[in-house]
Amino acid sequence: MRDRARFVNTEPDRILKKGGLATGSAIVYSAASFSYRCAIAPSVRLNIRLLEVVKPSIMYRIPFDRVNWVTSSFLIGTALIALIGVPIYLVKVGIDWFQFAMFFFYVTATMMSITVGYHRLFSHLSFKAKLPVKLFTLVFGACAFENSCLNWASDHRRHHKHVDHDEDPYDISKGFFWAHIGWLLFKLNPEPPMDNVADLRKDKLVMWQHNHVHWIGLVVGLVIPTVIGYYWNLSHGMNPMTGALGGFLIAGIARIVVAQHCTFFINSLCHTVGRQPYSTSHSARDSAIMAFLTFGEGYHNYHHEFQHDYRNGVKPWQWDPSKWTIWTLSKFGLADGLRRVPDSRILLAEMGEARRKAQQQLAEMRELAHGPAQRAADAVHELVEKLSANYHELEKAVSDRVQLSREVLNGWQDETRSMMRELRRMSQIQAA
Numbered sequence: 001m002r003d004r005a006r007f008v009n010t011e012p013d014r015i016l017k018k019g020g021l022a023t024g025s026a027i028v029y030s031a032a033s034f035s036y037r038c039a040i041a042p043s044v045r046l047n048i049r050l051l052e053v054v055k056p057s058i059m060y061r062i063p064f065d066r067v068n069w070v071t072s073s074f075l076i077g078t079a080l081i082a083l084i085g086v087p088i089y090l091v092k093v094g095i096d097w098f099q100f101a102m103f104f105f106y107v108t109a110t111m112m113s114i115t116v117g118y119h120r121l122f123s124h125l126s127f128k129a130k131l132p133v134k135l136f137t138l139v140f141g142a143c144a145f146e147n148s149c150l151n152w153a154s155d156h157r158r159h160h161k162h163v164d165h166d167e168d169p170y171d172i173s174k175g176f177f178w179a180h181i182g183w184l185l186f187k188l189n190p191e192p193p194m195d196n197v198a199d200l201r202k203d204k205l206v207m208w209q210h211n212h213v214h215w216i217g218l219v220v221g222l223v224i225p226t227v228i229g230y231y232w233n234l235s236h237g238m239n240p241m242t243g244a245l246g247g248f249l250i251a252g253i254a255r256i257v258v259a260q261h262c263t264f265f266i267n268s269l270c271h272t273v274g275r276q277p278y279s280t281s282h283s284a285r286d287s288a289i290m291a292f293l294t295f296g297e298g299y300h301n302y303h304h305e306f307q308h309d310y311r312n313g314v315k316p317w318q319w320d321p322s323k324w325t326i327w328t329l330s331k332f333g334l335a336d337g338l339r340r341v342p343d344s345r346i347l348l349a350e351m352g353e354a355r356r357k358a359q360q361q362l363a364e365m366r367e368l369a370h371g372p373a374q375r376a377a378d379a380v381h382e383l384v385e386k387l388s389a390n391y392h393e394l395e396k397a398v399s400d401r402v403q404l405s406r407e408v409l410n411g412w413q414d415e416t417r418s419m420m421r422e423l424r425r426m427s428q429i430q431a432a
Contacts, residue, residue, distance in 0.1 A: 005111040013110050019040050026146050032401055038305070039292055040383040048102055049053050050122050053244070053406040055402065063186075065091050066186045066187050067185065067186060067187075068184065068185060068186060068187050071159065071182075071184050072185045073180055074145065075181065075185070075431075077188045078253050078256055078257050080144075081249070081253045081256075082204075082253050082254045082256075082257040084155060085249050085253070086249050086250060086253070086254050087287055089245065089250075093242055093246065094181075096243075096246060099229065099246040099247065099251065100248045100250065101213055101245060102225060102228060102229070102250070102251040103250045103251045103254065105223070105251075106143070106225060106251045107258055107259055108257075108295075109136075109140040109143075109265075110140050110141070110143050110144045110221075110255065110259045111144075111259050111262065111295050112137075112140075112295055112321070112322065112325060113136065113137040113139075113140035113141035113143075113144070113147065114141055115136055115294065115295045115296065115297050115322040116133075116261070116325055116326060117129075117133075117134070117136075117138065117141050117149070118137070118141050118149050118152045118153065118156075119135020119156065119297070120322065120326065121133075121134070121137065121155040121190055122149050122152075122153050122200060122206065123152070123156045123157060124307050124308050125199075126308050126309060126310035126326075126338070126339045127310045127326055127330070127335050127336070127339065128335065128336050129335045129336045130333070130334045130335070130339040131205070131386060133329060133335060133336060134205050135205065138205060138206065138209040139209075139220055140220070140221075141209075142209060142213045142214075142216040142220065142221070142279050143216075143217050143221030143256075144208065144217075144256065144259050144263070145217050145221070145222050145256055146258060146260060146263060147172070147207055147213065147315055147427045148209055148210040148213040149200070149206055149210065149213075150193070150194070150197055150206055150207070150209075150210040151199055151203070151210070152412050153197055154192075154194045154196055155169045155170075155192075155195045155380070156168065157196045157197070158196060159267075160304065160307055161426070163282045163283070163284070163304060164271075164282055164283050167192070168409065169188060169192065170183045170267040172271035172272065172295075173179075173283075174259075176268050176269075176272060177268075177326050178265045179266055179268040179271060180264045180265065180267060180268035180269075182259075187414055194403055195259060200319060201237070208237075214335035214384065218297060221252065221255075221256065222248065222252045222253075225247035225248065226244045226245075226247045226248040226252065227244070227247070228247055228251075229243035229244050229246050229247025229248070229251070230243050230244035231243075231245070232247075238332070251347075254351055256257045256294070258276075262293050262294045262298075263294070264335060265293070266290065266294060266297050266298070266300060269287065269290060270283065270284060270286075270287050270297075270300035271283040271284055271300070272285070272289050272297060273285060273348065274287040274290075274298075274301070275287075275301065276299070276301045276351040276353065276392055277301060277302075277350055277353060277421065278301050278306075278346075278350060278353055279301065279305045279353060280356070282304050284297045284300040284301045284303065284305075285300055285301050285303035286298065286300060286301045286302060287299075288318070289302070291312070291318065291319045291320065292311060292319050295320075295321045295322045296312050296313050296318075296320030296321055296322040296323055297322070298312075299312040299314070299318060299320070300312075301344075304409075305349055306341040306345075306346070306349075307338060308339050308341075309340055309341045310338045310339055310340065311323040311326045311340065311401075312321065314341075314346060326338060326361075326367055337398065342398075343404075343406070343409050344394065344397065344398050344409060345398060346351070347377075347394065347409055347412060347416075348394050348395060348421045348428060350413070350416065351387065351391045351394060351412070352391060352414050354416050354420050355384065355388055355391050356388060357420075357423075358380065358383060358419075358420070358423055359384055360388055361380060361423060362377065362380045362381055362384050365377040365380055371421055374397065380423060382424060383419050386419060387419060390415065390416065391431055395410060414415055
């Protein structure tokens with residue numbers, strides 16, 4: 001008897017169907033890797049023979065009626081200019097310290113405006129800011145060409161509400177490419193309503209930026225670096241047109257591409273690679289590397305668990321310039337109302353996840369337990385019991401709103417980490 005096929009449908013799949021892709025064989029696989037529809041019989045092995053079951057007549061066709069032409073042209077065009085134009089400029093003209101200084105300023109101002117402004121201030125309301133901070137982040141946020149703050153916040157709030165589900169605009173379950181940039185290249189079907197930003201619509205500055213975002217980005221993000229480069233070279237006896245071209249290419253186009261893809265990697269890479277110390281109920285992960293590249297946004301597992309905290313890197317040693325900037329602004333009276341998750345709740349989440357992992361490892365060990373392995377399983381069981389006891393004690397303290405001292409919390413945290421190290425050691429011994 002023929003096996004019944006299992007179908008996996010996604011938003012990219014609907015794009016394929018809209019484009020007229022036939023699905024008559026045992027498996028249909030998109031060569032572009034960002035959209036797919038699989039009808040896989042359980043007996044079919046997904047190995048190199050995958051190519052043998054694809055009918056030669058099946059042709060992948062892009063549904064041009066769903067392409068977001070303006071956005072796609074901009075994203076692809078700027079990337080090509082950065083990849084081709086910048087190296088040619090550097091070979092022909094050489095490295096100019098002023099151009100790279102301007103690039104550094106612009107990429108910092110742009111990225112901080114996204115992280116501090118678009119993300120933590122406007123999307124999550126994790127603190128309140130005075131007019132100069134709001135104006136700066138809205139102006140330089142527009143220079144990232146990631147749409148207006150109103151649109152950005154609406155998409156991001158929807159992402160948090162429906163993470164890993166179909167309503168999530170950049171749902172990672174639809175593929176890495178889709179979460180990274182595919183959701184921008186194609187029009188979402190249906191277009192999600194902007195019904196979750198009523199608070200931001202009342203902000204006149206946000207609405208001013210929303211109505212003029214492209215002009216702001218064009219003038220401040222592209223024209224001004226070009227003009228500065230022109231007059232810098234002119235005032236130093238160099239070719240002004242070379243300076244203008246350098247400002248346009250390096251502080252303008254290259255900076256836009258770098259800033260955008262660092263942001264996009266939060267939606268893709270930080271939902272694919274990294275640690276999950278606070279929760280595995282969603283795909284978000286912590287990545288120290290991405291935190292370094294995105295001014296602190298890489299601690300994504302923590303952020304999805306405690307999205308209203310103004311900090312992403314909650315540990316003192318974690319790289320989070322956005323957190324430090326917000327804190328510094330508060331000391332100068334430019335920000336207030338900084339929202340922080342209590343340390344006890346953070347530790348409770350860590351202990352809960354540690355207990356879950358320990359219980360999972362214990363269950364796996366017991367399946368193979370015999371002789372020495374049984375004694376190892378018994379030792380792990382004792383660790384699980386201790387973790388559970390500490391977890392329930394802290395859970396009750398948090399529920400009863402008991403104020404715990406820093407020393408007590410640190411003691412529990414150190415004990416939890418010590419037990420997890422012992423658990424990993426036992427796991428390595430068993431594997432050996």
